[in-house]
Structures are given as C-alpha cells and as structure tokens.
Amino acid sequence: MAPGLPTAMDRPHFIGIGGAGMSGIAKILAQRGARVAGSDAKDSATAEALRALGATVHIGHAAAHLADDASCVVVSSAIREDNPELRRAAELGIPVVHRSDALAALMDGARPIAVAGTHGKTTTTSMLAVALTELGREPSYAIGGDLDAPGSNALHGAGEIFVAEADESDRSFHTYAPEVAIILNVELDHHANYASMEEIHESFETFVGRIVPGGTLVISADHEGARELTRRLDGSVRTVTYGESADADVRVLSVVPQGLKSEVTVELDGGPLTFTVSVPGKHYAHNAVAALAAGVALGVPAAELAPALAAYTGVKRRLQLKGEAAGVQVIDSYAHHPTEMTADLEAMRAAAGDARILVVFQPHLFSRTRELGKEMGHALALADASLVLDIYPAREDPIPGVTSELIIEAARAAGADVTAVHDAAEVPGAVAGMAKPGDLVLTMGAGDVTDLGPRILDRLSN
Known part of the structure; x- marks a missing residue:
C-alpha cells in the first residue's frame, strides 16, 4: 500500500503553491491529511482546487501569511531569498524544504x-x-x-x-x-x-x-x-x-x-x-x-x-485543442525548446494535411533565447506564418542585447513568414486578420501565451 503522511510535513506552507510542481505536492499532502497552507502571486483555478481540498491559499506574498506553527516551508528554485515568507521562516526557525525533497518524502x-x-x-x-x-x-x-x-x-x-x-x-x-x-x-x-x-x-x-x-x-x-x-x-x-x-x-x-x-x-x-x-x-x-x-x-x-x-487523450498545454471558431481550430502547445517546437509542428503538419498552420510564439527565458534563438527561428520555418511575442522572463532578469529579434532574424533567414508583435493585446486581431476557414492556430510557449487562445477564439467568433 502507499505510504502515509511524513510527520515533518503535517503542517506545510508552500511559497508559490499555485505552480505546476508545487500544487501537485500540496494536493497529495492535503489528501493524506496534512494541514496545507501557502501563497501565490495571483489567484487561479489551481488555487481554488486546493481550497476545495481544505488548503489555505493566500494571494500575494507577506510574512503574516506564514503560520507560527507551520512544520516546514516548501520552496522551489524559483523562490528568491528576499521573499518575505522565507525570511519569516528563518526568524521562526521553521525548516525550509525544497519541493524535490518533499516529493521524495512522498514517494518513500x-x-x-x-x-x-x-x-x-x-x-x-x-x-x-x-x-x-x-x-x-x-x-x-x-x-x-x-x-x-x-x-x-x-x-x-x-x-x-x-x-x-x-x-x-x-x-x-x-x-x-x-x-x-x-x-x-x-x-x-x-x-x-x-x-x-x-x-x-x-x-x-x-x-x-x-x-x-x-x-x-x-x-x-x-x-x-x-x-x-x-x-x-x-x-x-x-x-x-x-x-x-x-x-x-x-x-x-x-x-x-x-x-x-x-x-x-x-x-x-x-x-x-x-x-x-x-x-x-x-x-x-x-x-x-x-x-x-x-x-x-x-x-x-x-x-x-x-x-x-x-x-490518454492529452494533457493541458500539450497540443491541447482550445476550441474552434469561424472554421479555425486553436491549439495550445507548451513547446519552448527548438526540439519540442519542431516535434509539435511536424506532428500538426502530419495531422493537418493541406491546412495552413499559423503560430503565435512566445520565447521563454532570456538565457534560452540567447543560446537557442537561431534554432527556434529555424523551427518556426515549419509554420506557414508566425507572430513572435517578446520574451517571457519567468525567473530571469533581462540580458542586454537578447530580444525576440534574434529569433525573428533567424526565421526570416530560413525563409519563414514572421511578424514581431510587442503587445499581446494585438494578437487576437492580428490572427483574425490572417486566419481563414480550415487553418490551425498554435499558441506556443511556456509562458502566459496560453491565455491568448480563448481571446483569439472570441475575436474569430465576432
């Protein structure tokens, strides 16, 4: 039978509880009977799902969110040392546990x-x-x-x-x-x-x-x-x-x-x-x-x-069909590395037949774009046309000289039809102006480009 609840994690507090990896560990602990609490930068359906399991989820980060009797504080590598809840944990002497150690304990x-x-x-x-x-x-x-x-x-x-x-x-x-x-x-x-x-x-x-x-x-x-x-x-x-x-x-x-x-x-x-x-x-x-x-x-x-x-019929953000409007299907892809981008575009090309493939791509991380921007541009050449957004920084600070233009230049050199879009609010209108019945639109990247799918569908519907 599966193991029970690790004693040291019976009252965990998660900093960034809404994240993909963190929320999963929090959910399992809640299902095993732990008193789970945590915080995240913004509210989400994931946070609401955790609340339904009895977890306390605070929005925003503040020292007051950390209960004095928490048994541990769980963090990922994305949490910075100046986080107020992390500093409060140090003041209270509450152990800090990396999410990988928490998951390892659950697998014991x-x-x-x-x-x-x-x-x-x-x-x-x-x-x-x-x-x-x-x-x-x-x-x-x-x-x-x-x-x-x-x-x-x-x-x-x-x-x-x-x-x-x-x-x-x-x-x-x-x-x-x-x-x-x-x-x-x-x-x-x-x-x-x-x-x-x-x-x-x-x-x-x-x-x-x-x-x-x-x-x-x-x-x-x-x-x-x-x-x-x-x-x-x-x-x-x-x-x-x-x-x-x-x-x-x-x-x-x-x-x-x-x-x-x-x-x-x-x-x-x-x-x-x-x-x-x-x-x-x-x-x-x-x-x-x-x-x-x-x-x-x-x-x-x-x-x-x-x-x-x-x-298995798919997981969210892995070639997930978000909907269809005006004869255009909108599909979401998490691909953010050139190998992943190429694989997803080749898969869609094989499945789509003669349909045009239009991509809305958001690069993820300055360091990845610096090292692999040329290869990302070459991958986009597999699409019929692409819109390229500014880089999603995630946990990184900007790197001088590293912008989406590195990808765009490489894509154009490979013969791709690529347009830069610096304001995400312009994407739904741009896609609606490009797309024709039968086309496939891929929102691609590991950042918040996924949020554009419903907005593109709304614009196509109208």
Whole structure:
C-alpha cells in the first residue's frame, strides 16, 4: 500500500503553491491529511482546487501569511531569498524544504517510476498515470501539468506505484530513488544552470546512480544524447532501450498516423504488439513506448498496459485543442525548446494535411533565447506564418542585447513568414486578420501565451 503522511510535513506552507510542481505536492499532502497552507502571486483555478481540498491559499506574498506553527516551508528554485515568507521562516526557525525533497518524502515506501529527459516528461508521466489508473492499479502521481481539470496534476492513490516527473533543470532529480527511471532524451538546456553537455551528462549519470538496487533504466536508443549517456554507464543498472534503432530492446517497428491518433507497432519479447496512441505525432508515440517499457519493467503485463495507453487523450498545454471558431481550430502547445517546437509542428503538419498552420510564439527565458534563438527561428520555418511575442522572463532578469529579434532574424533567414508583435493585446486581431476557414492556430510557449487562445477564439467568433 502507499505510504502515509511524513510527520515533518503535517503542517506545510508552500511559497508559490499555485505552480505546476508545487500544487501537485500540496494536493497529495492535503489528501493524506496534512494541514496545507501557502501563497501565490495571483489567484487561479489551481488555487481554488486546493481550497476545495481544505488548503489555505493566500494571494500575494507577506510574512503574516506564514503560520507560527507551520512544520516546514516548501520552496522551489524559483523562490528568491528576499521573499518575505522565507525570511519569516528563518526568524521562526521553521525548516525550509525544497519541493524535490518533499516529493521524495512522498514517494518513500512506494514503487516509484521517475520520468526524466529534456523533453516529454509531462506527457510520458501522464500516459503512465492514466494507463495505470485505467487498469485499476490506483497509482499516486505528480505531473507538471493538468490532465483534464485544475488540480488534476497529482493524486494520492491507494496502490503501490508512484509515477513522478523528475526535473533536471535545477538538478533536483538527484533527490529521488526510483525503482524504474525513464530518460527520454538528453540535450543542453537550462543554460543558467548548465554550462555544457558534459555537465548535463554528469547530472544524468548522477540521476541513474540513484536507481535502487535491482531497478531498471528505460532509455531512448535513438536520441544521440541518450545513447552517449548509455555508453558512459558502467553496466551496474539493468538497462532497457527503446526506439526505432535496430539494437533497441523494445523496437518501434512503425508509427502510422490516423488523423489525430497514431497506430504504433513495437517488437517486445520477440513478438509484435500493436496499440493506439490517442494524440498525434511520432514523438508522442515514442513517449508511449517509453511508458510501456517502464510499466513492463515494474511488472505490469504489456498486453494489458498497451491498450490502456489509448485512454490518454492529452494533457493541458500539450497540443491541447482550445476550441474552434469561424472554421479555425486553436491549439495550445507548451513547446519552448527548438526540439519540442519542431516535434509539435511536424506532428500538426502530419495531422493537418493541406491546412495552413499559423503560430503565435512566445520565447521563454532570456538565457534560452540567447543560446537557442537561431534554432527556434529555424523551427518556426515549419509554420506557414508566425507572430513572435517578446520574451517571457519567468525567473530571469533581462540580458542586454537578447530580444525576440534574434529569433525573428533567424526565421526570416530560413525563409519563414514572421511578424514581431510587442503587445499581446494585438494578437487576437492580428490572427483574425490572417486566419481563414480550415487553418490551425498554435499558441506556443511556456509562458502566459496560453491565455491568448480563448481571446483569439472570441475575436474569430465576432
């Protein structure tokens, strides 16, 4: 059975409780009986979902929001040292716990599957959570995005399996001790924390070293960064590779597009196995194969798990259909790294046929734009036309000379039709002026570009 409530976390206070990772941990703790409280910069449906579970959620950050008897304060790497609640915790001597340590405590005593990689973590974690739930396994899970409603990014289940997204961005995935680890791909990203691919590989090696004795690593046989990581391992961990490569242990024989779905055939245990993935694109099909291999490594029969994976129909912000107006479909994409952008645009191109694809792209982070702006521009060349917004700063301060113009120049050099838009309020009107019946519009990026989808639909309707 799943473990209970860690004693030191029976009265936690979360700074930034509305965030994707933080809210999931808060939800599980509330479901286990903790007295959960926290604060966030703005109110949201996620905050309201936590309140429905009995949590106290304050809007804004103030020292008075932290109760004197809080057992710990949970923070992410995005919380700055001058946060008034963090300073108050120091005055009161209340322990400060990183969210990764909190999640590791929740997984203690369970059979954890930790999903890592530069791209695809949220999708793969969601696929496993949905499929295992479909099979009645009652897993616990913590995902970096909502499945179908605010607060659906996490659950305390009665079963023994715990599926969790393992974030490499700040090396916090070194905290976990999984029975099964998935590594989808290994690329240089998060440039504020990693200076080179060597540092990235060292970090992933440390993560692999955290797999419990007798555990299993499931890793891509196709992605060069993952193959290099496999070559660097000492062989002490059982490794299962997956992909289209001839030497893959779980070999992908075919991915056949069927509208917004795919039919996937793999060779597993010497024989073919065919199943449906209910989202478009080869990269999502490969995510499903990784999920299948991980579940099998944990003892779930492949013949049961494969058809159950079809129950996954998407997660918010991962090629999520926001609606249709005037014959134009508006789809939301979380893609913010060039590899993700290319994968989503290729998936939509395969599913859309002759339809035009229009993109509203918002770059995420100054450091990422500085390092990968050229590649982002090249990815946008896959669209028929794009609007590019100013950079969403998130946790970063501006970097002199780094603007969206780096992306726009690269896109135009690659032959793309790209227009700069500095005021997001102008986007709905601009899209309405461009779009024709049958077109697909993608709002793309990890920032607040997602908020534009409903506004574009409203403008198209009028």
